[in-house]
Amino acid sequence: MKKITILDIAKELNITFSTVARALNDHPAISAATKKAVRETADRLGYRPNKVASSLRSGKTKIIGVLVPRLDVSFFSSVVHGIEGVMNENGYTILLYQSQESVKQENKGIDTFLRSRVDGIIASISLETEGPGGYEEVKERNIPLAFFDRVPQGLDVPSVTIDDYRGGFMATEHLIKAGYRRIVHINGYRNVHIFNERLRGYLDALTQHGLPIDEDLIVKGDFSLEFGRKCVRDLLAKGTAFDAVFTLEDFTAMGVVQELKAVGKHVPKEVGVVGFANEAFTSLVSPAVSTLDQRTVEMGEEVAQLFLRLLKKGNYYSHKPEKIVLIPKLLVRESSSR
């Protein structure tokens, strides 16, 4: 199949290729008859506009780079699902890159996007990323940029996040109101902003409700199901009294529940448990695990829409960046209902 260009269509119709180009782009100054003839010939010959050529000429690719840590984490794939849906409806395509939680790989992604001349970048930074990193250059090149969930420090950019502080607060307050008093919080050992926020919410909820802050109840570690189990074992071994656990995410909460069941502690009667993220399994296990929904698809749609508004503005870095904060939804289930 020979490659058909506007020149082939032009020859076929004995007109010039610029007339063909205009007809295809529905230019107002072209007669209906010409447009019709051009379109028919284009269809007949199997013409496909070459986006590469038009991008080179126009300076617009209609491609948005989306950079996420990893797509096998349901949080990120849901958000990307939301982003793609909205972008697609608006004529944009998604160029996808995974940082695999590594700064080096993240910077490679940014570099690829810059070389590819994407019309913009939507990202969520890796756990390793400390400062603005490679995103500084994106800003300098005046390429529109928006973040979701994990936003770099030291770079004033548009973003959609959930209120992790509120999430931590809501979870803890809910446990307090349910009558739990000695609430363990399992956090991550890494110094990540959103983790710190959840911790801050936990602390403030305790304080506001007149409960003491007990350092023994704040555990830092990797997050995994196994770590949740280990935490419970360690706390019991040390003889630390506790009657509830609020974890950084759901897998740890699941581990906590499993270990408590294993040692014969009833959830929620003896110990209440609340996770974070609303992973699919939390509603299916028994007891169903209370958690905070992060509104993932919505987050993707919001960041895409925010991005489209930004694109319309032009001058991407002269306005005050729009920052949307979604309130997480507390889902009270069996694990904390007594």
Place this chain on the structure above:
Amino acid sequence: MKKITILDIAKELNITFSTVARALNDHPAISAATKKAVRETADRLGYRPNKVASSLRSGKTKIIGVLVPRLDVSFFSSVVHGIEGVMNENGYTILLYQSQESVKQENKGIDTFLRSRVDGIIASISLETEGPGGYEEVKERNIPLAFFDRVPQGLDVPSVTIDDYRGGFMATEHLIKAGYRRIVHINGYRNVHIFNERLRGYLDALTQHGLPIDEDLIVKGDFSLEFGRKCVRDLLAKGTAFDAVFTLEDFTAMGVVQELKAVGKHVPKEVGVVGFANEAFTSLVSPAVSTLDQRTVEMGEEVAQLFLRLLKKGNYYSHKPEKIVLIPKLLVRESSSR
């Protein structure tokens, strides 16, 4: 920030832009000194090669279109994770498109990929897609194409699939060997190849083990947790005797387990249950649900590698297409262990 091109670097060094181009591409005929000078100047000026221009000229974009039904389904996001990982290591970037299970949207995706002049397409068709559809044209244009999991009928193309027949057979045989005799199979109402294969495996396993085929035990429906519950209710209401259920996927299996528990039937003592897909929750619920692992990340990596081999061959449609069939892994858990 002014846009830097090879011409700017050339001026800076008083050489021609073609020398710069060669230096940047590590052309053997350029002196080490020139290369060094060019690279330093490029770095200093903040030069980023324009992939759009090089693609237009070379006819290669180094972009692969990946077309999947939807990314909020963990099966697909895991596969895409695998594809991106391998492609990325090999210098390719992923252009992502979701068909949302609609043929129309799928064809729009193919069209976008063709216009974008992707170097190839990896896809999994929508549930609506019947024949070769828009993929026929991809073939005609001699653009390399590979499928995973859901492959179009009537188009002899490379693919990576799992052996759904074997999966159906393994699940059913496992239940038979565990002593179950009246095994219900919940299938989909749509005429989808992979669903039919699982059914065929179920039927053959029964026959080979000398068990009768009972049409009352074969249920067709939508797949969802709720449908699993409904099935159990209906079977009990009709008084159909059964002692095991093999479902098309895990959510239905979960519904089956929930409903059985609700009516006081013990799983696995009274009724054994096996799902399909190894969703994250299956290992976390209680009883843990036996299922078939579809080796999703591996599938993505395999299809990417298959694709890279295909690219090397050139002449994409003159060889016999390579078809890889992965054997699903039976995960025997509590729900079918008695």
Place this chain on the structure above:
DNA sequence: GTGAAAGCGCTAACAA
């Protein structure tokens, strides 16, 4: 070892 020049397929300003 380097330079000159053509052209990939389009967009868009200017002309007629």
Place this chain on the structure above:
DNA sequence: TTGTTAGCGCTTTCAC
């Protein structure tokens, strides 16, 4: 209403 023309930033052939 249509034609002419000049690039966008590269790759690549041919020349010296």
